[in-house]
Amino acid sequence: DIQMTQSPSSLSASVGDRVTITCRASQSISSYLNWYQQKPGKAPKLLIYAASSLQSGVPSRFSGSGSGTDFTLTISSLQPEDFATYYCQQSHSTPFTFGPGTKVDIK
Amino acid sequence: QLQLQESGPGLVKPSETLSLTCSVSGGSISSSSYYWGWIRQPPGKGLEWIGSIYYSGSTYYNPSLKSRVTISVDTSKNQFSLKLSSVTAADTAVYYCARFDNTAMGSHFDCWGQGTLVTVSS
Numbered sequence: 001d002i003q004m005t006q007s008p009s010s011l012s013a014s015v016g017d018r019v020t021i022t023c024r025a026s027q028s029i030s031s032y033l034n035w036y037q038q039k040p041g042k043a044p045k046l047l048i049y050a051a052s053s054l055q056s057g058v059p060s061r062f063s064g065s066g067s068g069t070d071f072t073l074t075i076s077s078l079q080p081e082d083f084a085t086y087y088c089q090q091s092h093s094t095p096f097t098f099g100p101g102t103k104v105d106i107k
Numbered sequence: 108q109l110q111l112q113e114s115g116p117g118l119v120k121p122s123e124t125l126s127l128t129c130s131v132s133g134g135s136i137s138s139s140s141y142y143w144g145w146i147r148q149p150p151g152k153g154l155e156w157i158g159s160i161y162y163s164g165s166t167y168y169n170p171s172l173k174s175r176v177t178i179s180v181d182t183s184k185n186q187f188s189l190k191l192s193s194v195t196a197a198d199t200a201v202y203y204c205a206r207f208d209n210t211a212m213g214s215h216f217d218c219w220g221q222g223t224l225v226t227v228s229s
Contacts, residue, residue, distance in 0.1 A: 034215040043219035050213025091214040095169040096156040
């Protein structure tokens with residue numbers, strides 16, 4: 001199985017801050033990397049697919065980059081509705097696996 | 108607008124079989140570009156992919172659960188289902204159904220149900 005790790009596991013930030021979350025795969029997954037946002041009691045929501053493609057309807061302050069084993073999700077200017085947990089997920093091969101999540105909360 | 112809705116018992120006894128159904132509305136489960144999957148999340152923990160199915164009936168399962176999982180599809184009802192046998196407390200989780208877009212632009216879960224909590228307890 002491909003193992004996914006994320007850093008940090010949590011972070012505190014203020015509205016307007018630039019936030020960067022890192023995801024690493026245990027082996028190369030090309031660009032088969034997706035990012036999801038999950039708020040408490042809600043289903044995950046797709047933000048970024050194929051490492052850098054913005055899902056329709058997602059604000060442009062979200063962006064993704066990377067390929068191979070190292071990936072980044074960036075929120076250019078954190079908004080109040082962005083406080084949530086973020087997960088990366090590889091779709092290179094089954095079993096599809098998710099990272100452990102990064103919780104973004106209010107400083 | 109595509110919507111997915113999970114249904115099934117919220118309480119299952121240990122050693123019994125968990126059964127859930129996902130009803131798809133606003134789109135056809137027989138669309139050629141999509142698979143349909145189940146993902147679960149134990150309370151306070153991360154996400155685990157259980158398995159996926161194509162409308163033709165082809166399935167892919169997580170090896171960690173494969174011996175206990177069956178996913179099936181009913182195209183006439185626009186539904187797909189999950190059965191997980193011999194459950195224990197470790198199977199207590201929120202179970203989500205989701206559409207898996209398997210296009211050339213990369214594959215991803217692009218539409219999710221709201222999730223349903225299943226508790227395993229006597």
